[in-house]
Amino acid sequence: MKKTNRKKGSVTILIMLFFVTLVSMIMVFVSVSKDYAVKSTARELGLLWTNSILAEYDINLQERYNIFGFYGLEGNVEKKINYYAGESYSNKRYVTYKGCRAELYDYSLANxxxxxxxxxxxxxxxxxxxxxxxxxxxxxxxxxxxxxxxxxxxxxxxxxxxxxxxxxxxxxxxxxxxxxxxxxxxxxxxxxxxxxxxxxxxxxxxxxxxxxxxxxxxxxxxxxxxxxxxxxxxxxxxxxxxxxxxxxxxxxxxxxxxxxxxxxxxxxxxxxxxxxxxxxxxxxxxxxxxxxxxxxxxxxxxxxxxxxxxxxxxxxxxxxxxxxxxxxxxxxxxxxxxxxxxxxxxxxxxxxxxxxxxxxxxxxxxxxxxxxxxxxxxxxxxxxxxxxxxxDYNGGVKVTLNVNRKSYEIEKEYQPE
Structure with missing residues (x-):
């Protein structure tokens, strides 16, 4: 009788270990999937937001000289990106957005x-x-x-x-x-x-x-x-x-x-x-x-x-x-x-x-x-x-996003057609 109980106890322990392992694997899978999803959306949304910035090019400059350039400073760009991010990430409990950093110095048309x-x-x-x-x-x-x-x-x-x-x-x-x-x-x-x-x-x-x-x-x-x-x-x-x-x-x-x-x-x-x-x-x-x-x-x-x-x-x-x-x-x-x-x-x-x-x-x-x-x-x-x-006009922009304690760098330049 005691021998049978010991066997049942061993099977129970094995089942519990398997269950714990399975749950752990599922949690790891979910975590990895979530990170991958966040990473993908951060990059795709970052490209969308930077394209929105580039879409503000000066129409007179483009129509007269076929040069694309948008007016703005780093602070202006960061403010707009933060607004876009706030709208996109609101009510997303699995995403923590901590702002961005914009770089324009190398993208000035004076360069x-x-x-x-x-x-x-x-x-x-x-x-x-x-x-x-x-x-x-x-x-x-x-x-x-x-x-x-x-x-x-x-x-x-x-x-x-x-x-x-x-x-x-x-x-x-x-x-x-x-x-x-x-x-x-x-x-x-x-x-x-x-x-x-x-x-x-x-x-x-x-x-x-x-x-x-x-x-x-x-x-x-x-x-x-x-x-x-x-x-x-x-x-x-x-x-x-x-x-x-x-x-x-x-x-x-x-x-x-x-x-x-x-x-x-x-x-x-x-x-x-x-x-x-x-x-x-x-x-x-x-x-x-x-x-x-x-x-x-x-x-x-x-x-x-x-x-x-x-x-x-x-x-x-x-x-x-x-x-x-x-x-x-x-x-x-x-x-x-x-x-x-x-x-x-x-x-x-x-x-x-x-x-x-x-x-x-x-x-x-x-x-x-x-x-x-x-x-x-x-x-x-x-x-x-x-x-x-x-x-004061820029031919591109680089933005670094801080999402879930990770940095995502997005760089975009105009491509004249």
Whole structure:
């Protein structure tokens, strides 16, 4: 009898142990399932909430420049996320929400790594012909005092303030001497190439307003290259750069072309016979190349084409017209854009925008992107809202949620389409 009771007791203990184990397993399963469910919902809801933040992008900024950015500080974002979380997690006894932390510093559009991604992405769409024409007019914000006063105050606090030198013309001429065409230097498929596509879609230049309506500067591409705070100064700076570039290429032709070389030597020997003729020849060659360069600039700004590498047919200025005369310097106040010029009738070659393009392509990339942001800020201030600052707008957000004593990091950026 006692033996039978002992057996029953053993079976009871085994059943209880099994039951306890089963219950423990069920509790572990429930706990793991709950954690997994909380983890999944935290991430999915976090993405939904951050998408709601990104949905508040500035419509004028997007329609005019195809740049997505929302206005706000970390505190603004945290307040909104906390509100969304309160609505989503209310009456959820298994969820304990302890707030969030938002990070915007790396996502500010003033950060060229952030804005540059969007500019390159839009440039790719432009290159593929998938962009609609930019919106011409920006509707002023109510009480924004946009466009009331066209003064230098609009130029305060620009993103490019303190940035360094942007371009070296000697480097461009060296590259052109190797390839002989602008298209040979500008490599398709690079970020610099797509940045150029963006620039010539959304900004004016001296030769083409692109139907972009009211802007603070008329020479916007020239501003990107030169960074001067007046249209006239940017025009003058571009003129100097084009003339310097053309002078280097024209001098190369004068030196290498047998006929031009013989003509300059003959003229030099008439002026200074003997050993001094070679030195005089070099001076004549330089003067001839410079005179041709002035003419090249006049051709470009009147819509004509100028080949990177000249030949006898594309050369315009004859030697007789400059021998015995002193070429004008670019700073000479008498030099003006309405001066007469000699048109050799070039069918082939590059136009004014091509020359701007090679300069923009060859710029320091950071300076170029910062000056693009300058123009966006300037025009948004001028046309939309007087207090607009690019640094106040963000191209993405990172939020860290504290749910059930665990941290969930959600990161989201705009993807231009």
């Amino acid at each position: 060229v790594e952030m804005s540059g991604k969007q500019i390159v992405a839009v440039g790719k769409l432009a290159a593929a012909g998938k962009l609609l024409k930019p919106k011409k007019d920006i509707k002023p914000a109510a009480g924004g005092e946009a466009g009331i006063i066209r003064n230098k105050a609009i130029l305060n606090g620009l993103p490019s303030k303190g940035s360094g030198k942007s371009i070296t013309m000697a480097g461009i001429s060296d590259s052109l001497k190797k390839t002989e065409t602008i298209r040979g230097v500008v490599k398709k498929g690079t970020d610099e190439y797509f940045e150029n596509q963006y620039i010539f879609k959304y900004f004016k230049d001296r030769s083409n307003s692109r139907g972009l309506g009211k802007t603070f500067f008329q020479n916007e591409v020239e501003y990107i290259i030169c960074g001067k705070t007046a249209d006239a100064d940017n025009e003058a700076s571009i003129r100097r750069k084009i003339i310097a570039l053309r002078e280097a290429m024209n001098l190369l032709f004068v030196i290498k072309d047998p006929k031009a070389n013989a003509e300059t030597l003959a003229a030099a020997e008439l002026i200074t016979p003997g050993p001094a003729a070679l030195a005089t020849q070099k001076a004549i060659q330089a003067a001839w190349a410079l005179a041709e360069s002035y003419n090249d600039y006049q051709l470009l700004i009147t819509g004509k084409r100028v080949p990177v590498v000249k030949d006898e047919k594309s050369w315009a200025i004859d030697l007789e017209s400059i021998v015995g005369s002193k070429p004008k310097k670019d700073e000479d106040p008498e030099f003006n854009t309405s001066a007469s010029y000699v048109d050799p009738g070039n069918i082939h070659g590059e136009d004014y925008e091509d020359y701007l393009g090679i300069m923009a392509y060859s710029m320091d990339e950071k300076v170029k992107l910062l000056r693009i942001l300058d123009l966006i800020q300037i025009n948004m201030k001028y046309c939309y809202y007087g207090g607009f600052k690019i640094i």
